[in-house]
Structure formats: C-alpha cells, structure tokens
Amino acid sequence: MTQTNSRRRGPTRHGLSARTLRELERATGRLASASVAAMEERLPWFGRMPADQRASVLLITQAGAAGFVDWLRDSKEALTLTTEAFRGAPQELSRWISLRQTVSLVRLAIEVFEEHLPEFAADEAERAALVEGILRYGREVAFAAANSYAAAAETRGAWDARLEALVVDGIVRGDAEEAVLSRATALGWDPAAAATVLVGNPPSDDPPKVVFEVRSRAARVGRPVLLSVQGSRLVVVVAGPTDAEGGHQKVLNGMAVAFGEGAVVAGPTVPSLAEAHLSAAEALSGLRAVVGWPAAPRPVRATDLLPERALAGDAEAERLLVEEVARPLEEAGPALLETVQTYLDTGGVLETCARTLFVHPNTVRYRLRKAAELTGRQAADPRDALVLRIALIVGRLARARGLW
Incomplete structure (x- = not known):
C-alpha cells in the first residue's frame, strides 16, 4: 500500500521517488558514521584530534546528510536552511582545523556517499540522479565552507588590525608594558626581539592601501612589523637589528619606501618590545625637529638629530x-x-x-x-x-x- 502511494506521487524534480528519499533519510546516520570512519582511516591528523572534536565532525556530517535529503526534495526553504547551516558549521571547525583540512573532510565524505548511494536507487536513472546530486551538493557545501573561512579570516583580520593599532598606540603613549606585550604576543610578535620605531607621513589617505604597502615592504626585507596610521602620521615598529655596522641599514632603507613624501625618522633600536616606547619617543621628537635639517637623509636616525632636538627643547x-x-x-x-x-x-x-x-x-x-x-x-x-x-x-x- 505504501509503495503504491509512493509511486502515485511520482518522482521529485531530481527524478527520485518518495520511497527512495525516505530510505535515504533513514540511512543518513549510517552514512555519516561511515564517512567519519573513513576519515579516521585515511586522514592521520583526524585520528589525533580529541574525541569531542571528532564527535562534532560527526554531528556536522549527520546534519549534512540530512540536508542532502532535504536538498533532493528540492524545497527552496530547506536548501536555504542547509546552506546557512553549513556556512555556520566551519566557524566552529576553524578553531581546530584549517580550510585545507576541511576541504579534505568534505571531499572524503562525498566519496563515501558516492560509494553508498547507488544501493538506494530503484533503477539506473535514480542511480545517476543520486550521483549527480551528491556531486552538486558537495560543491555547494565546499563553497559554503570556503565562504565561512573567508568571513572568519576577515573578522580575525579586522580584530587583528584593531589589536595591532592598540599595541602601537600603547607604545607611542608609553603604556604599561604588560598590556602591550600581551597584545603583541597575541599577534604573533616575539616580545624578546629587538625593535625600532619609524615615523613619517602615510603614503595614502586610504588605510588598507597603507597597510598593504607597509606589509609588502616588510615582506621584502623579511622582517615582522607592527603599524598604525594615527591621523597624518604613520608609525611602524620593525623587529630585529637595524644597525648600519651589522649591514642592517638596508632594512630601514627598504621600510622608508613605504612612507609618503617627507622625512622618515627612526628611533634607536632597543633590545625588546618592552623598551619600544623609548624608541618611539625619540623618533617622534626627531620628526618634530627634522625640519631644522633640510638636507637630512631619508630615513634619518633620531640620534643624528640631537642638535635640532635640543634646540626644539627636547x-x-x-x-x-x-x-x-x-x-x-x-x-x-x-x-x-x-x-x-x-x-x-x-x-x-x-x-x-x-x-x-x-x-x-x-x-x-x-x-x-x-x-x-x-x-x-x-x-x-x-x-x-x-x-x-x-x-x-x-x-x-x-x-x-x-x-x-
């Protein structure tokens, strides 16, 4: 009786009967478990994850399997809910695994589904529809995961930029060392690394363009940097030695190119980030006094501006x-x-x-x-x-x- 009613309803828009969809829906848990088992077998790093994290992957895979059935029913509302669910799921995963690893999980789950789906098909047409459906659905899931990681990266980038600005501002104002060091450490900065502060004019009124220019120059000289645009002033903290005797003057020369027109003043190199406020104070003093030396080199050391700084009341x-x-x-x-x-x-x-x-x-x-x-x-x-x-x-x- 049930089979007759199912056949009377006819196939869905994907060419699948209601009976096939019901059987597939009942098997979603089994398919998800098989996918996770394949992950543990084929991906060594997955087996090393804590049990609670692997359980979360299983739940997400089960949700994906259920979403696949809803997607096959071609309900627009179900498709929207499924897409949103998968956009949110990688946000949790992103704390544990990278985007590349997530793509590996999705690919492996799709392969397992593709292996088991033909057994639910009533005929060759349904088999082809199921295989085509899982491939299209997997593509949607992969795009949703990529969008989620991109959104998470943008959020982290915006937060890192604000945190970086707080660190540089703290250095300029001479804030408590512990607050500055803890924030810098969160950004991946080595607090024990030597630091030199450079100040000058930003090359553009567009902050993202300024950040890109400074980061590009820092990559070329191979040094980590912290930067902040403070109104009409650009402050950059460069890690590592910058003394001319050690052949490191090219680091300052390279970073000076990232600044706009006008003087660029470098404070003294201090042993660690905890003393960076001393370098910043001298660099800013030199920037105020450098107008007294029109022929000053670019960049110029704050210690080379001692006469002008003294005349300015420093x-x-x-x-x-x-x-x-x-x-x-x-x-x-x-x-x-x-x-x-x-x-x-x-x-x-x-x-x-x-x-x-x-x-x-x-x-x-x-x-x-x-x-x-x-x-x-x-x-x-x-x-x-x-x-x-x-x-x-x-x-x-x-x-x-x-x-x-």
Whole structure:
C-alpha cells in the first residue's frame, strides 16, 4: 500500500521517488558514521584530534546528510536552511582545523556517499540522479565552507588590525608594558626581539592601501612589523637589528619606501618590545625637529638629530649631548676641550687653530683624533662640527643651571 502511494506521487524534480528519499533519510546516520570512519582511516591528523572534536565532525556530517535529503526534495526553504547551516558549521571547525583540512573532510565524505548511494536507487536513472546530486551538493557545501573561512579570516583580520593599532598606540603613549606585550604576543610578535620605531607621513589617505604597502615592504626585507596610521602620521615598529655596522641599514632603507613624501625618522633600536616606547619617543621628537635639517637623509636616525632636538627643547636630546659629547671632552682634560672649541671658533682651519693655541699643527691633529675617539664626532666634518658646537653650548648651560 505504501509503495503504491509512493509511486502515485511520482518522482521529485531530481527524478527520485518518495520511497527512495525516505530510505535515504533513514540511512543518513549510517552514512555519516561511515564517512567519519573513513576519515579516521585515511586522514592521520583526524585520528589525533580529541574525541569531542571528532564527535562534532560527526554531528556536522549527520546534519549534512540530512540536508542532502532535504536538498533532493528540492524545497527552496530547506536548501536555504542547509546552506546557512553549513556556512555556520566551519566557524566552529576553524578553531581546530584549517580550510585545507576541511576541504579534505568534505571531499572524503562525498566519496563515501558516492560509494553508498547507488544501493538506494530503484533503477539506473535514480542511480545517476543520486550521483549527480551528491556531486552538486558537495560543491555547494565546499563553497559554503570556503565562504565561512573567508568571513572568519576577515573578522580575525579586522580584530587583528584593531589589536595591532592598540599595541602601537600603547607604545607611542608609553603604556604599561604588560598590556602591550600581551597584545603583541597575541599577534604573533616575539616580545624578546629587538625593535625600532619609524615615523613619517602615510603614503595614502586610504588605510588598507597603507597597510598593504607597509606589509609588502616588510615582506621584502623579511622582517615582522607592527603599524598604525594615527591621523597624518604613520608609525611602524620593525623587529630585529637595524644597525648600519651589522649591514642592517638596508632594512630601514627598504621600510622608508613605504612612507609618503617627507622625512622618515627612526628611533634607536632597543633590545625588546618592552623598551619600544623609548624608541618611539625619540623618533617622534626627531620628526618634530627634522625640519631644522633640510638636507637630512631619508630615513634619518633620531640620534643624528640631537642638535635640532635640543634646540626644539627636547630634554632627552640635551642629556644625550652632555653624556655623549660634552662630558667626555671635559673629563679628557682642558687641553683637549680647548682644542676642539678653538678649532670650531677658527672655522676649522688647522693652522689658525695651532697658532692660536701656540702648538704644532700635528698636536692639533692628534687632539682632534682623540676627541673623535671619545665622542664619535669628527670636528672636520661640517655636520659633526655642528653637533660638537651645540653639545658644548648645552653642556655649559647645564652646568650653569646646576644640572651637571
């Protein structure tokens, strides 16, 4: 009686009888279990997953099998619900397995279904319809999984961008180290890696374009970076050494290309991300003062802008000039300090300086070499001469104020 009624209803739009669909519906659990068993047998990584995760895969596979029957009935509402269900399922799976692994699971489940479906067909026509149906349905599931992973990736990307902006903002403002380090670690940054902060103008008003440009340059130099666009200012934190002596200057040169027109200032390289706020403070100070040196290289180190920073009122620059230049010269003795000051006052003319000091020119040469060893500044170089002159002035002012 049931068989007669089923045949009277006629086949569905997929050419399947109601009886075939009912039998297929009753077998969905068995087909799902067979699929999971095949996964455990053929995919080594699947067998290593925890039991609860494998159970979740079984539930999702059962839902997929039931959705396949609804899809075969050609109900538009069932098709919509099935598609939405599969779009949501990979969101849970994405925490455990990659998109490539998910595609492997879907492919294997489709293969198992394709092997078992012919036994439910009443004739050759239904067999062909079932095989065609599972292939089309598998394609829909694969597309739904890909869309789900893409949406999850976009969500993670947007969250990572916000988290990255918080890290860079924390570095610039000198926030508590623990908060910055924990967020940076969540982004995959090695907190123990050396860090250098670069600041300048963004190359575009479009933030995604800026991010793409910076990431591209970072990939070329092979360094991880953190970046944030803060209004009209672009801040980039570069991991690893950047000293010229170690041949790493090309890293800064490469990253400078990612900035827009104008000066690019690099703070000092600090041992770890915990000290990155010191690099940021000096880089920002240099960016404010670099206008005083029109011929500054690009990028320019903040330590090369000490005279301009000191004139702009940067107390840290004044301290560095005293500690690195003025104090070593004074502690070396009055003769050395007097020689440097006289050489600068005579316009860098060696013979005039020697006559003024009543010494031989070779004595002046010797003392200038000694001063260069102590300070790293060559008095004969115009730029270094400016640094020496400003450092001596700052040193005298600091001593007058009782700061030294």
